[in-house]
Amino acid sequence: MNLAPANDPILEIRHVSRTYKFNGGLMKPAHSVKALQDVSISIERGQTLGLVGESGCGKSTLASIMLGLNKPDSGEVLVDGKPVLSLGPLQRSQLIQPVFQDPYSSLNPAFSVYDTLMQPLRIHRSEAQDRPRRIMDMLDKVGFPRQLANARPGELSGGQCQRVAIARALILNPPLLICDEPTSALDVSVQAQVINLLLDLKREFGLSMVFISHNLAVVEHLADKVCVMYRGQIAEEASREALFANPQHAYTKELLSATLLPV
């Protein structure tokens, strides 16, 4: 769908830094944590970026900054050429959408699947007669059975919930999806289904993706380009082929050797 020139970046992260300050308590001195230090990344249209690193390295802080949910201390994030912080929530949610790790806690347990998908359409005042059809089409696309549209998250399996979360993210046709460890809470067999779904959607919609994970084998399968983060900085940035053929940073090598393979 996106036929724009391939070198036109959909997402640009420019020199982003973020420090969290903690006020001292009764017995504790005040301290600060540098979550991100001068991080710059750009993603071209249709490209999938794998963002890899251990917990606490700043991946999720970066994701929330990309989504405009968290303000950087310095630097800026451009989505589709526009600074993300200059966009209102309506505009922003048409450009960029998240999929989180735990599908049970990211879906409202009181909403049926249908209501969950209806919410964004209602907020964005889409054509009222079109809404049911768009919801059903989207459910078909993510491989979720239509007859379960009235089920609530508690009645669904983890893989089904993650499909609903992906459907909700895609129903407004955003060009960019931020997936924050979307498969690490799932069984390996369900992980394979979600990976296949993301691959299909990428092909069908020309979707650009940021895929955050600590599993390098999954990243190798999905990503075109990989950034390895370590302690708030980009330790290594390379194309998939280059990174896996010849990892440079010590931490990348450690990650590669820690990935468990059934061989």
Add this chain to the structure above:
Amino acid sequence: MSKVLEVNNLRVDIPTEQGTVHAVKGISFSLNQGETLCLVGESGSGKSMTALSIVGLQTPRARVTAERLELLGKPLNSLSQRQLNQLRGKDVAIIFQDPMTALNPTLTIERQMTEGVMRHEGVRRQDARTRAIDLLNKVGIPQATERLYQYPHQFSGGQRQRIMIAMALMGKPSLLIADEPTTALDVTIQAQILDLIRTLATELDFALLMITHDFGVVAAMADRVSVMYGGKIVESGPACEVLKSPQHPYTQGLIACIPVPGRTTPGSRLPVIDHEKLAVKELS
């Protein structure tokens, strides 16, 4: 090699309002001293129910029956709660998936680690404490003497799992059950924890029953593997053989669905498990 655990025709039935759920449908396996058996399957396959019913921690309404369910020759299914309590934490210990919910947030590590041995063996607090410090050192918690008096929230996820392991080993168990001990952890921490469990298993020579859904973990840990599907064991064998030439289509599916750099083509669809086909095959 002496037999630590013998399970013969174990069944777990859970009565619910919608009828009885047959969570485990007659499975058999045994485990020798120093051996590691991985029980592999997806959520709902009955692997965790199996682990829990061995130590009598299944939901109260579940019915556990078995022709034989013996730990070190003692029949677990005919013991009273009181007798079971004398085994748990001493002969058999268990590590759970999420160390934060398995530890008591309001008690110091010291209290939680020493409670069991003081009760089981009647050792004095001072001796229990020395053993706890020893084990914390062994599982790689630095400054164990000071950190013993801290609370669970003061440790990272990986450290908490190390503490769980140390706590499980306080009573020098003959059987350690690990129910997905690394699923909640990062890959690098996962590799460290598995490495630690393997080293300890060799050093202390306990039998290890490891529950997992990931054949990557099997490859790293197991001597033998049993694959569970729909409450039954569909394939068993030495881990290297099962990994190299899996016989059952479900096992083949579980192995093939994991992307492997160099084996799977990046960007290609991964093979998924066709449950409908499998269910037909299992019923016929």
